[in-house]
Amino acid sequence: MATVELRFSALPEHVRTARLVAAAVARRAGVDESVLDELRLAVGEACSRAVALHRRNGVDGAVRVALTEQEKRFLIEVADEAGPAHAAGAAANGGDPEDEDALGLAVITGLVEDVEVGNGSDGGVIRMSWPVAPVSVVV
């Protein structure tokens, strides 16, 4: 079970809340202060992307953020309910939304060493993790 789990309606105004909660839980879990800014940004990007996918596909639903404290890693999963076909839909859309999606993923992959973009039962899932050891590598 996740240490803290957050579900919010896929609306832009709730992304900030998710960022703040994720950073607070990560800090408590022992994630190094020097990477908290990056963690906050990465979670925000993942949630923004999820919200955008819901909007683009015209699907209601929730974004789920699971924050899990493991022995040596702090794991964050951001899952959307935008449907399994969203990846193809995004690619076919073209134009600005696709650019923003690409920018968002570029930020995430540029910031987070351990990241995986996959599919869950209802939509996409982005899994990221950070070390909780006192010494961390600045990426």
Add this chain to the structure above:
Amino acid sequence: MDLSLSTRTVGDRTVVEVGGEIDVYTAPKLREQLVELVNDGNYHLVVDMEGVDFLDSTGLGVLVGGLKRVRAHEGSLRLVCNQERILKIFRITGLTKVFPIHNSVDEAVAATD
């Protein structure tokens, strides 16, 4: 914290001072401001980001959109930013090659290249 925006004119440049957080929720306000400025004939913009606490890819997208708009009128969009955590986002997305980034508003206003 929300987004704060204020504009002023310095010579032939319009300086947009941005403060607070630019994210998926607040970025549309910045987009509206930039669109309005361009529609009103302000084609040389300086976006002062020294008061920005948070910037994400949505914000980057809005700045790129602003740049496209002013370039359509042979204008310019320059950024003022000294904050490492914000500059890092421009670097990892390759946008440091797209935007002229200055240390101060004075420097950005004086720049002509």
